[in-house]
Amino acid sequence: MNPAGGPRIGYVLKMFPRLSETFILNEILELERQGVSLHIFSLKRPVDAVSHPQVKSVRSPVTYLPEELHQEPVRILQAQIGLWLKHRHGYWYTLRHLMRGSRPGTVRSSLLRFCQACCLIREMGDIRHLHAHYANIPAKVALIAHRITGVAYSITTHAKDVFQRNQLASPKLHERMRRARFVVANSRFSAACLRAAVKEELEVHPIYNGIDLNAFPRRNTEPVEPLILSVGRLVEKKGFADLIEACRLLKDKGVNFRCEIVGTGRLAGAVKEQIRNCGVQQHIRMVGPLPQQELRALLERAMIFALACI
The missing domain is CATH 3.40.50.2000 (Glycogen Phosphorylase B;)
Structure with a gap:
């Protein structure tokens, strides 16, 4: 440059x-x-x-x-x-x-x-x-x-x-x-x-894609609610189909949890349909796209961040 x-x-x-x-x-x-x-x-x-x-x-x-x-x-x-x-x-x-x-x-x-x-x-x-x-x-x-x-x-x-x-x-x-x-x-x-x-x-x-650590500081307290958070475009390679199937297994085992998916994309309809077919509508919420400052608030509350890319 x-x-x-x-x-x-x-x-x-x-x-x-x-x-x-x-x-x-x-x-x-x-x-x-x-x-x-x-x-x-x-x-x-x-x-x-x-x-x-x-x-x-x-x-x-x-x-x-x-x-x-x-x-x-x-x-x-x-x-x-x-x-x-x-x-x-x-x-x-x-x-x-x-x-x-x-x-x-x-x-x-x-x-x-x-x-x-x-x-x-x-x-x-x-x-x-x-x-x-x-x-x-x-x-x-x-x-x-x-x-x-x-x-x-x-x-x-x-x-x-x-x-x-x-x-x-x-x-x-x-x-x-x-x-x-x-x-x-x-x-x-x-x-x-x-x-x-x-x-x-x-x-x-x-050259690695870096993260501004001032914008994403370490949190001071551990989250208390069993929230799983996942973020990404709703396309096949992001692996949301696998994440939803994993949530179905958790539900079948009686595990108490909620999952929130942040993002949008061409597979939004298919993701919603899979959520219905798996019977996890009460556990998974599709949040839609969010700017970073709102995403940071979700990260603060999440107990698990799921990166499901395949």
């Missing part, structure tokens, strides 16, 4: 702010605290009904790029014309490369990423470095911008963008890594996997 006082850095994110991505929010706030100048480019507008209060502390400007090809046609056209005039060779080379590499059914998506990258380039001003969170779509947009203009970029990888659906074997992922100025992994294990997969010299820096 450029030091404080250097050129502004463009942050390429899929969606900002996002309730479940506190690690990105905390990173932005820490970089701002250190004096790093940022400009956030979000590929999507936020959809969460709840947001963390820390979002209001973000000073960096946020630019929302067009989410669909038919959105903001004048903005998209101006970007195309501007780049064709200023970066003609890079523009045509990148567009041809993108179309030739697109599989049937993905052409529209590839064109959208190309148009988003063009808008980003036209609007990034004095930015000389882009940093993409996630090695999938945000990194693809950063790579397109790099191909057109030569602007440097880096990537922070996480988990689903490299481990799900065998992404580590993807030649497209390898190219994004190789062309990046550097790559950040969230663990030494992930860093080793990336180096082994790319099979070329790759500058990878393990």
Whole structure:
């Protein structure tokens, strides 16, 4: 990363702010605290009904790029014309490369990423470095911008963008890594996997997602109510189906307990149905999404925190 006082850095994110991505929010706030100048480019507008209060502390400007090809046609056209005039060779080379590499059914998506990258380039001003969170779509947009203009970029990888659906074997992922100025992994294990997969010299820096211990201090008293707390997006990999089954076993054994699940997601309906089918409606409460300050109050009361990820 450029030091404080250097050129502004463009942050390429899929969606900002996002309730479940506190690690990105905390990173932005820490970089701002250190004096790093940022400009956030979000590929999507936020959809969460709840947001963390820390979002209001973000000073960096946020630019929302067009989410669909038919959105903001004048903005998209101006970007195309501007780049064709200023970066003609890079523009045509990148567009041809993108179309030739697109599989049937993905052409529209590839064109959208190309148009988003063009808008980003036209609007990034004095930015000389882009940093993409996630090695999938945000990194693809950063790579397109790099191909057109030569602007440097880096990537922070996480988990689903490299481990799900065998992404580590993807030649497209390898190219994004190789062309990046550097790559950040969230663990030494992930860093080793990336180096082994790319099979070329790759500058990878393990940086763990930290917790502000001042915001989550040790509690002074032990909880007295038998409350089990679990937090996460309601998607399969978070393991809530297993947690509900475990609660059914506790109920069948006559154990006195309550369980509260904090979060939202596409499996909310399935989770509710499983709770009914298991007959644990009197024991499990779905709380919905919460900002951190309300979640901290629940953590204070909980006797057990259940991390059921699979």
